[in-house]
Amino acid sequence: MESFVQHDGIVVPLLRSNVNTDDIIPARFLKSVRRTGFAAGLFGNWRYLADGRTLDPGFVLNRPQYAGASILVARDNFGCGSSREHAPWALNEYGIRCIVAIGFADIFHTNCFNSGILPITLDAAQIDVLVKSLDSSGPRWRVDLPAQTLTAADGNSYSFAIDPFKKRSLLAGLDNIDWSLAHRSDTLAYERRRRNEAPWLFPTPTE
Amino acid sequence: MAPEVVDPPRTMFDKIWAGHLVRDEPGEIPMLYIDRHLTHEATSPQAFAGLRARDLPVHRPETVVAVIDHNVPTTPGRRLIDVVDEQSVLCIETMEDNARDFGVTLLGMDHEDQGIVHVIGPELGLSLPGMTLVCGDSHTSTHGALGIFAVGIGTSEVEHVLATQCLLQHKPRTMSVEIDGVLAPGVTAKDIALAVIGRLGTDGGTNHVIEFGGSAVRALTIEGRMTLCNMAIEAGARAGMVAPDDATIEYVRGRRFAPAGDLFERAAAQWLQLAGDPGARFDTEHRLDLGQLAPQVTWGTDPGMVVDVTGTVPDPAHTSDPEERARLWQALDYMGVEPGERMQDIAVDTVFIGSCTNARVEDLRAAAGLVTGRRVADGVRAIVVPGSMSVRRQAEAEGLADVFRAAGFEWREAGCSMCIAMNGDRLAPGERCASTSNRNFEGRQGRGGRTHLVSPATAAATAVVGHFADARELWQEVR
Ligand code: SF4
Numbered sequence: 001m002e003s004f005v006q007h008d009g010i011v012v013p014l015l016r017s018n019v020n021t022d023d024i025i026p027a028r029f030l031k032s033v034r035r036t037g038f039a040a041g042l043f044g045n046w047r048y049l050a051d052g053r054t055l056d057p058g059f060v061l062n063r064p065q066y067a068g069a070s071i072l073v074a075r076d077n078f079g080c081g082s083s084r085e086h087a088p089w090a091l092n093e094y095g096i097r098c099i100v101a102i103g104f105a106d107i108f109h110t111n112c113f114n115s116g117i118l119p120i121t122l123d124a125a126q127i128d129v130l131v132k133s134l135d136s137s138g139p140r141w142r143v144d145l146p147a148q149t150l151t152a153a154d155g156n157s158y159s160f161a162i163d164p165f166k167k168r169s170l171l172a173g174l175d176n177i178d179w180s181l182a183h184r185s186d187t188l189a190y191e192r193r194r195r196n197e198a199p200w201l202f203p204t205p206t207e
Numbered sequence: 208m209a210p211e212v213v214d215p216p217r218t219m220f221d222k223i224w225a226g227h228l229v230r231d232e233p234g235e236i237p238m239l240y241i242d243r244h245l246t247h248e249a250t251s252p253q254a255f256a257g258l259r260a261r262d263l264p265v266h267r268p269e270t271v272v273a274v275i276d277h278n279v280p281t282t283p284g285r286r287l288i289d290v291v292d293e294q295s296v297l298c299i300e301t302m303e304d305n306a307r308d309f310g311v312t313l314l315g316m317d318h319e320d321q322g323i324v325h326v327i328g329p330e331l332g333l334s335l336p337g338m339t340l341v342c343g344d345s346h347t348s349t350h351g352a353l354g355i356f357a358v359g360i361g362t363s364e365v366e367h368v369l370a371t372q373c374l375l376q377h378k379p380r381t382m383s384v385e386i387d388g389v390l391a392p393g394v395t396a397k398d399i400a401l402a403v404i405g406r407l408g409t410d411g412g413t414n415h416v417i418e419f420g421g422s423a424v425r426a427l428t429i430e431g432r433m434t435l436c437n438m439a440i441e442a443g444a445r446a447g448m449v450a451p452d453d454a455t456i457e458y459v460r461g462r463r464f465a466p467a468g469d470l471f472e473r474a475a476a477q478w479l480q481l482a483g484d485p486g487a488r489f490d491t492e493h494r495l496d497l498g499q500l501a502p503q504v505t506w507g508t509d510p511g512m513v514v515d516v517t518g519t520v521p522d523p524a525h526t527s528d529p530e531e532r533a534r535l536w537q538a539l540d541y542m543g544v545e546p547g548e549r550m551q552d553i554a555v556d557t558v559f560i561g562s563c564t565n566a567r568v569e570d571l572r573a574a575a576g577l578v579t580g581r582r583v584a585d586g587v588r589a590i591v592v593p594g595s596m597s598v599r600r601q602a603e604a605e606g607l608a609d610v611f612r613a614a615g616f617e618w619r620e621a622g623c624s625m626c627i628a629m630n631g632d633r634l635a636p637g638e639r640c641a642s643t644s645n646r647n648f649e650g651r652q653g654r655g656g657r658t659h660l661v662s663p664a665t666a667a668a669t670a671v672v673g674h675f676a677d678a679r680e681l682w683q684e685v686r
Contacts, residue, residue, distance in 0.1 A: 015530075016534065016537075017530065017531075017534060018409055018410070018509055018534070020509070020646075020648050022646065022648040022649070022650065022651055023648065023649065023650075026650050026654070027627045027628060027629050027651075028628070028629065028654075030249060030629065031249075031278070031292070031294035031295055031297070031298055031629065032294065033252035033253070033256070033297055033298060033301045034252075034253065034256070035253045035256075045649055045650040045654055050636075052654070075530065076410065077409065077410040077413070077443065080409060080410065080443060081345065081646060081648060082344075082345050082646075083250070083343060083344055083345040083359040083360060083361055084249075084250065084361075085250070085253075085343075085361035085362040085363060086362075103410065103413065105410070105413065105443060106379075106413060106414060106443070106445050107345060107359055107360065107361060107445075110360075110361060110364065110376075111361035111362075111363065114361060114363035114364065115363070163236070163377070164234060165234065165235055165236050166236075175363065176236075176363075176367055176375050177257075177261070177263075177366065177367050177370050177371065179375075180238060180367065180370075180371040180373055180375065181263075181370065181371060183229075183230055183238065184371070186229050186230045186238065187229050187238075187240070187266075187371065187372055187373055190229045190240050191240075191372075194240070197226075198337070198474070198477070199470065200335070200465075200466035200470050200471075200473075200474045201242050201335075201338070203269075203466075
């Protein structure tokens with residue numbers, strides 16, 4: 001997995017609450033068996049005109065000042081709905097490395113970490129100030145994961161919280177499978193114990 | 208003498224969580240053992256590809272069951288040639304290859320037990336009380352109706368569980384939602400679910416596992432509890448659960464993959480101990496008296512935008528928060544409805560009875576009961592897509608299929624179908640649908656399509672009347 005340490009990038013504001021994963025990537029774009037090939041479907045119902053191909057100049061991602069954006073700022077409950085990890089994959093492939101919001105839906109939040117995207121939660125008042133600064137000071141922010149800070153173009157800095165385990169994984173670009181396999185003996189011990197307590201969960205093929 | 212240590216009373220969720228902890232060390236994320244892993248062709252290909260890339264086997268393939276549901280055609284007598292496009296064929300074939308190569312049971316397109324993953328799990332006894340269960344699908348919460356910690360996960364986590372049999376997850380907070388009230392005929396579990404989401408909001412359950420209780424929940428059948436738990440994710444909850452009771456035990460008894468004989472009795476005794484201890488505390492507690500609950504209909508673009516079928520489309524002018532007002536206007540605009548418009552004046556083009564929320568045999572009975580002797584209104588396309596091939600056979604044996612066909616409904620084979628519109632069953636732009644599914648998001652049933660979530664009874668009533676109709680009134684006429 002890609003690691004995340006520091007990041008400096010253009011910010012695009014998508015100032016809506018309850019942006020769901022069907023909005024982020026509609027189901028008709030999900031039919032790939034690979035982890036790539038989803039960027040064209042990103043915000044597929046919003047980004048294009050009725051022909052489904054021509055970029056809609058009115059949609060915020062398509063405005064020239066946000067070209068090449070890599071930080072997305074949104075409102076509350078971002079990523080609700082379907083568990084599809086294709087949503088962070090599509091965002092990542094488009095170039096988004098960090099999402100700043102008042103709140104995230106649970107599954108999406110986990111999927112971000114597993115896709116190398118840093119989700120940052122700030123409170124509504126902080127996001128209001130940050131969004132205002134986009135117009136006055138420019139849409140460029142800097143994210144520092146080791147320091148856990150986000151710094152706007154006007155120099156104002158905001159600290160954010162992050163789970164220490166997830167922070168370590170993201171900094172090193174590690175995924176969890178190797179970590180869990182390293183603790184396989186715990187799993188095997190659990191299975192031995194559990195087999196006695198609840199044998200119906202361990203049927204033998206002949207039963 | 209040491210003071211007597213009294214364990215604090217625990218919730219059902221606390222018990223299941225504690226019973227599945229493999230490892231829980233400070234500074235780490237708890238490792239939770241997973242008993243059952245259900246998987247489907249839309250969210251698993253990359254997970255199996257990941258195993259191949261690492262040259263890893265599935266840790267316990269006998270705990271994994273794969274089903275093909277999202278991309279399958281639902282036209283009777285379907286074959287691979289009927290699949291909507293090449294990418295869908297590739298998804299289906301990839302699932303077949305992965306199941307074979309990794310030694311996982313597959314319920315493929317022509318299997319007699321094929322169906323929507325959340326319908327076949329409980330139906331086959333793959334989902335058992337007290338389990339931890341995952342699926343790369345948010346509506347995994349459905350299985351919680353049996354007293355299971357059932358949680359939807361992303362594809363990286365699917366790979367993680369396949370490889371390790373464990374999920375890394377911080378313990379969610381607990382929430383109780385106690386619901387009281389008696390349902391009138393024509394009012395169902397779906398109406399409860401929509402009313403609950405309307406009150407909690409679509410993020411009211413974030414970071415929580417909801418335990419549903421109260422007289423209205425106890426009175427629900429197991430299938431009704433599935434409908435309620437299915438929609439817990441639409442309130443943002445990580446999972447929804449109902450404590451096992453005698454009805455749960457009787458539901459599970461005799462199912463194909465459930466334990467039998469003495470082992471069943473032993474299991475059942477444990478399952479009945481799962482209910483929360485008296486006095487157990489939840490992080491968040493809600494009590495809802497639904498009193499004389501009316502059938503519910505969504506008017507907007509998330510499941511919390513819901514009103515009584517006897518009500519009107521809300522007016523954003525009554526909302527003080529400017530951001531919320533803008534959101535409501537956007538929803539009104541997308542849905543093509545006006546503030547103050549009566550729901551019962553809104554006509555539909557399509558009625559869809561199906562999905563993991565409402566395509567079990569009781570749902571089909573409720574719908575057929577209102578359709579008997581009536582005709583689908585002119586200009587309305589109405590389809591019934593059973594949740595599984597077993598539900599389809601049962602409905603045919605009971606004569607429900609004949610009722611639907613005689614009324615002018617299309618009678619299909621099992622799959623997700625128009626709930627997600629991946630298989631070619633979809634709305635055209637601007638079309639309006641009364642749907643028994645779970646998400647009325649923009650474009651969910653096809654780009655530009657307008658979805659109103661309702662119960663099977665309301666869907667049936669709406670199909671025959673042509674606009675949203677009060678199932679309670681039709682019920683009176685039937686009697
Ligand atoms: S029926 Fe709909 S919600 Fe249920 S699993 Fe299929 S696509 Fe998902």
